[in-house]
Amino acid sequence: MSAGQDWTTRTAAELADALAAGEVTSVELTQAHLDRIAAVDGSAIEGVHAFLHVDAEGALAAARASDERRAAGSPATFLDGVPIAVKDVLTTEGMPTTCGSRILEGWVPPYDATVVARLRAAGLPILGKTNMDEFAMGSSTEHSAYGPTRNPWDLERVPGGSGGGSAAAVAAYEAPLALGTDTGGSIRQPGAVTGTVGVKPTYGGVSRYGLVAMANSLDQVGPVTRTVLDAALLHELVGGHDPRDSTSVDQPLPDLVGAARKGATGDLSGLRVGVVTELQGEGYQAGVQARFTESLDLLVAAGAEVVEVSCPQFVHALAAYYVLMPSEASSNLAKFDAMRYGLRVLPEGVPDPSAEEVMRATRDAGFGDEVKRRIILGTYALSSGYYDAYYGQAQKVRTLISRDFEAAFAQVDVLVSPTSPTTAFRLGEKLDDPLAMYLNDLATIPANLAGVPGISVPAGLAEEDGLPVGFQVLAPALADDRLYRVGAALEAALHARWGGPLTPPELPAGLDRREGASA
Amino acid sequence: MSAATTTLVPFEDVLATYDPALGLEVHVELNSATKMFCGCPTEFGADPNTQVCPTCLGLPGAMPAVNRKAVESAIRIGLALNCEIAEWCRFARKNYFYPDMPKNFQTSQYDEPIAFEGWMDVTVPTEDGEVETYRVEIERAHMEEDTGKSLHVGTSGRIHGADYSLVDYNRAGIPLIEIVTKPIVGAGARAPEVAKAYVAQLRDLIVALGVSDARMDQGSIRADVNLSLAPKGSGVLGTRTETKNVNSLRSVERAVRHEMQRHAAILGGGGSILQETRHWHEDTGVTTSGREKSDAEDYRYFPEPDLVPVAPSREWVEELRGTLPENPTQRRARLQAEWGYSDLEMRDTVGAGALTLVEETIAAGTSPAAARKWWLSELARRANDAGVELPALGVTPTQVAAVQALVEGGSINDKLARQVFDGLIAGEGTPEEVVEKRGLAIVSDEGALSEAVDDAIAANPDVAAKIRDGKVAAAGALIGAVMKQMRGQADAGRVRELILEKLGS
Amino acid sequence: MPEIPGANGPDGQVAITREEVAHLADLARIDLSDAELDHLAPQLAVIVESVASISGVAGDDVPATSHPLPVTNVFREDVVVPGLTAAQALAAAPASEQQRFSVPRILGDEQ
Numbered sequence A: 001m002s003a004g005q006d007w008t009t010r011t012a013a014e015l016a017d018a019l020a021a022g023e024v025t026s027v028e029l030t031q032a033h034l035d036r037i038a039a040v041d042g043s044a045i046e047g048v049h050a051f052l053h054v055d056a057e058g059a060l061a062a063a064r065a066s067d068e069r070r071a072a073g074s075p076a077t078f079l080d081g082v083p084i085a086v087k088d089v090l091t092t093e094g095m096p097t098t099c100g101s102r103i104l105e106g107w108v109p110p111y112d113a114t115v116v117a118r119l120r121a122a123g124l125p126i127l128g129k130t131n132m133d134e135f136a137m138g139s140s141t142e143h144s145a146y147g148p149t150r151n152p153w154d155l156e157r158v159p160g161g162s163g164g165g166s167a168a169a170v171a172a173y174e175a176p177l178a179l180g181t182d183t184g185g186s187i188r189q190p191g192a193v194t195g196t197v198g199v200k201p202t203y204g205g206v207s208r209y210g211l212v213a214m215a216n217s218l219d220q221v222g223p224v225t226r227t228v229l230d231a232a233l234l235h236e237l238v239g240g241h242d243p244r245d246s247t248s249v250d251q252p253l254p255d256l257v258g259a260a261r262k263g264a265t266g267d268l269s270g271l272r273v274g275v276v277t278e279l280q281g282e283g284y285q286a287g288v289q290a291r292f293t294e295s296l297d298l299l300v301a302a303g304a305e306v307v308e309v310s311c312p313q314f315v316h317a318l319a320a321y322y323v324l325m326p327s328e329a330s331s332n333l334a335k336f337d338a339m340r341y342g343l344r345v346l347p348e349g350v351p352d353p354s355a356e357e358v359m360r361a362t363r364d365a366g367f368g369d370e371v372k373r374r375i376i377l378g379t380y381a382l383s384s385g386y387y388d389a390y391y392g393q394a395q396k397v398r399t400l401i402s403r404d405f406e407a408a409f410a411q412v413d414v415l416v417s418p419t420s421p422t423t424a425f426r427l428g429e430k431l432d433d434p435l436a437m438y439l440n441d442l443a444t445i446p447a448n449l450a451g452v453p454g455i456s457v458p459a460g461l462a463e464e465d466g467l468p469v470g471f472q473v474l475a476p477a478l479a480d481d482r483l484y485r486v487g488a489a490l491e492a493a494l495h496a497r498w499g500g501p502l503t504p505p506e507l508p509a510g511l512d513r514r515e516g517a518s519a
Numbered sequence B: 001m002s003a004a005t006t007t008l009v010p011f012e013d014v015l016a017t018y019d020p021a022l023g024l025e026v027h028v029e030l031n032s033a034t035k036m037f038c039g040c041p042t043e044f045g046a047d048p049n050t051q052v053c054p055t056c057l058g059l060p061g062a063m064p065a066v067n068r069k070a071v072e073s074a075i076r077i078g079l080a081l082n083c084e085i086a087e088w089c090r091f092a093r094k095n096y097f098y099p100d101m102p103k104n105f106q107t108s109q110y111d112e113p114i115a116f117e118g119w120m121d122v123t124v125p126t127e128d129g130e131v132e133t134y135r136v137e138i139e140r141a142h143m144e145e146d147t148g149k150s151l152h153v154g155t156s157g158r159i160h161g162a163d164y165s166l167v168d169y170n171r172a173g174i175p176l177i178e179i180v181t182k183p184i185v186g187a188g189a190r191a192p193e194v195a196k197a198y199v200a201q202l203r204d205l206i207v208a209l210g211v212s213d214a215r216m217d218q219g220s221i222r223a224d225v226n227l228s229l230a231p232k233g234s235g236v237l238g239t240r241t242e243t244k245n246v247n248s249l250r251s252v253e254r255a256v257r258h259e260m261q262r263h264a265a266i267l268g269g270g271g272s273i274l275q276e277t278r279h280w281h282e283d284t285g286v287t288t289s290g291r292e293k294s295d296a297e298d299y300r301y302f303p304e305p306d307l308v309p310v311a312p313s314r315e316w317v318e319e320l321r322g323t324l325p326e327n328p329t330q331r332r333a334r335l336q337a338e339w340g341y342s343d344l345e346m347r348d349t350v351g352a353g354a355l356t357l358v359e360e361t362i363a364a365g366t367s368p369a370a371a372r373k374w375w376l377s378e379l380a381r382r383a384n385d386a387g388v389e390l391p392a393l394g395v396t397p398t399q400v401a402a403v404q405a406l407v408e409g410g411s412i413n414d415k416l417a418r419q420v421f422d423g424l425i426a427g428e429g430t431p432e433e434v435v436e437k438r439g440l441a442i443v444s445d446e447g448a449l450s451e452a453v454d455d456a457i458a459a460n461p462d463v464a465a466k467i468r469d470g471k472v473a474a475a476g477a478l479i480g481a482v483m484k485q486m487r488g489q490a491d492a493g494r495v496r497e498l499i500l501e502k503l504g505s
Numbered sequence C: 001m002p003e004i005p006g007a008n009g010p011d012g013q014v015a016i017t018r019e020e021v022a023h024l025a026d027l028a029r030i031d032l033s034d035a036e037l038d039h040l041a042p043q044l045a046v047i048v049e050s051v052a053s054i055s056g057v058a059g060d061d062v063p064a065t066s067h068p069l070p071v072t073n074v075f076r077e078d079v080v081v082p083g084l085t086a087a088q089a090l091a092a093a094p095a096s097e098q099q100r101f102s103v104p105r106i107l108g109d110e111q
């Protein structure tokens, strides 16, 4: 084990403490993570392939600036100097942003997303941009135009999606922290199958300005980390009101870090936990169900009261989601038309093509199959004659699902379920079977439809395949602190049982790191 | 059937067979400092692509934020048009692809406009000197955003036949209020005039509200003219055409007239009207076929998920109602009565754009007749010569009132007043300062005046003899001579008195 | 083919035809080849069939939710904020000329 890898296995909170204690510089630990990336990330052909772009120069410059601030006795924040990876769906000034799509290959935004600007202001060196399903459409990261990311627990398997790159980077110790985005589970589901912590904040809790929208009424930016405390630290850093996002909540965040610390003491007495009847049983892998039940027992042992709660309308969540999401996406993706930025493809064999013909040819060449499927589906659902039956109806289902949540939260403080019905599946297994792929988000989607927050916490490994399982906690809107309290308590109990966090197997190192290679 | 091959039916003959129905969609560009959904400036004529940001360029990730001022302007326009103001409404996305539209959807209001169900009374003069009033019903006034501007490069310079286009997005995102009428029926032969009068009065209203530059020549007011013909007395609505971007009042009238004649020709020949948009050609005065309105046109509207609903409180609406100016038509009638102007005098005053200037001059103490005299006969001519609008001439109502006070006080006369205006335009200070600097004050020194009269009598013995003989009318020649010697700076009445005194008449 | 819970089931009517998919691709300005149509159309038919299950779920008494949080009247003051320079705006343009975005000849009309 190299000296560098020492630092890469620490949590963000530990790194921040070490920086504060003068045990390490930001340059040293940023370099350690860059070395780790160079060793294990590889390319579309081999390795984890969590990164689409690594900005070593920029990250080290930010690290030097951080070290200078610290030397002057004025670090910007607690996390000043701790490096981070950012999902490639968030705009970064001067750094390529592709959304995993060919159509945006080489695009360098002239502006930072609000969350990215907050990271920079807080002093976190940005290591690079992480891989994702094209425009966040998918649950396996196989729909990236730049080749799939592989699960650090088993390189033959997917890391979940769409934020598989962020989850894999954190799981593989390439970054202590990452930002992801969650529209139907794209932070929590990859978190579950890579053994990392993923949080989808309350809708409006974190600014979406600079998040390249898939489905604006569902999208939310959130933290991807290895511990619940780290997630709380990152969440507090990037969250809070942003006047550039009219849907952002104009009130202070609850005390998330405090809740995580309180939860870590392991006392959940007085907490009422509801197990969602509709989010278990048939379709859920046995090993997933077993780890879920075990975690429930730990919550009870910590003093929580566990009851079963029914949310009958959740059975319609997936269908409503697959109407709303593609509808909004079909409109959002219309801007990729070869006129102002991105790819421009001239149709073959057409002399002097028109703007319309260039748009058609570019959008055909620039978008992958899943994106085309969803654009067409959304175009269909919004077209006159179908609007009421699909989009209008899906919005009503959304109301019904919110009512289910309201009724449930009248009885309990949090709701729980397995995060994902299965552990990580094999690369290619569901690639051309959209419905099978969509089922991965069965348990995560209701939270997006209702705007409530959710967390996925590693719950151990499934017996049948030895792969990570996630435990999901959902809380009422604006009560994100409850996620951290319950998540930290469960994490503490599990770590006590395991004797520390679970670590993935050693990865092959010394790979040839290349960017942009297509699978 | 193309326009070129359509022989138009004489206008008078159209009315024998058909009833026209009009519809007007007017887009008003607001004069807010910033765009509808971003903080970019809205100044006209800036260098291309210098008033843009991620939001109005439609860059991935950027989000809209609603301009409060634009919402206020929309509500004020709605109230001025006697509309109801929605208690709750939303923006929607109108999805269609077009290179001058950065997001390939327009953020607009769809089935929830901010203002709806209003009216405006439009007056049209008749041949016998009376006026006829038509109540134009307003269906809706809604908020939306403008598109960018394309420059078509190629031999034709028009969109069709261009080799390629160059797009400037400075205009993209500028707030627009689209005001849509219900079908206007019953105007008959007056349909073209009603259309023109409606747009003219709407423009006046917009000017009075101060919400737009209201320059049709710069496109800050743009009119789309819908027209259909129905068999006379049938009471139904025929198939309509929509003539886009008719950008002068005269063109509105001409376009309606042309479409009536063209529709009648097609219908009379057994043809049917194609529901389509048409292009107006200012130079030739005809419309040509544009885009067919087909089923394929499907805007896939849905509520804009990046914006929250607009729910103006009734308190806010009433507060804004309190800021409304007097309705321009009512204001004109009131002022005409107060000032005692004839219809012609009033029309000239309005036509010169001097209504407010005259009003303020009168408020500063000048008589209505004197105020009109200075603004219309003297200052309007100078503005015209200088090629500027009257308010831009550099003379204020307060100054005009001060000049008139000097005339009435006998310090200057009308002729000297004109020189005072020269000085005011040249920026030489207040009217009093100009009089002082230019030495324009009437000489009231009796000795000097008496001397000048004596000189004039001596130099014109024959004229003096006539006056002595009682031909008082001949005094004019001597007065002229005295005034000339005094360089105009004498009170002509006093000169006359002195002459008559000295010649014993 | 796994089923989405609550879906119509495999015996339900195919809700979307190949021709419809071609028309929708046209509306969405995507030049799908015949091979792509052959591939995508049946998948879309299955998806549409599955999501059609929501059609009877909520009645007229259920209001639509367009935003998860019931917030209204979020406004920005009418104050200019710095945007991009023309150079920044045009930096990523596939083609530009005279400080404008250069686009191929436009066939259709403005709306």
Ligand SMILES: [Mg+2]
Residues within 6 Å of the ligand: B108, B144, B178
């Ligand atoms: Mg419009």
Ligand SMILES: [Zn+2]
Residues within 6 Å of the ligand: B035, B038, B039, B040, B051, B052, B053, B054, B055, B056, B057, B173, C083
């Ligand atoms: Zn802008």
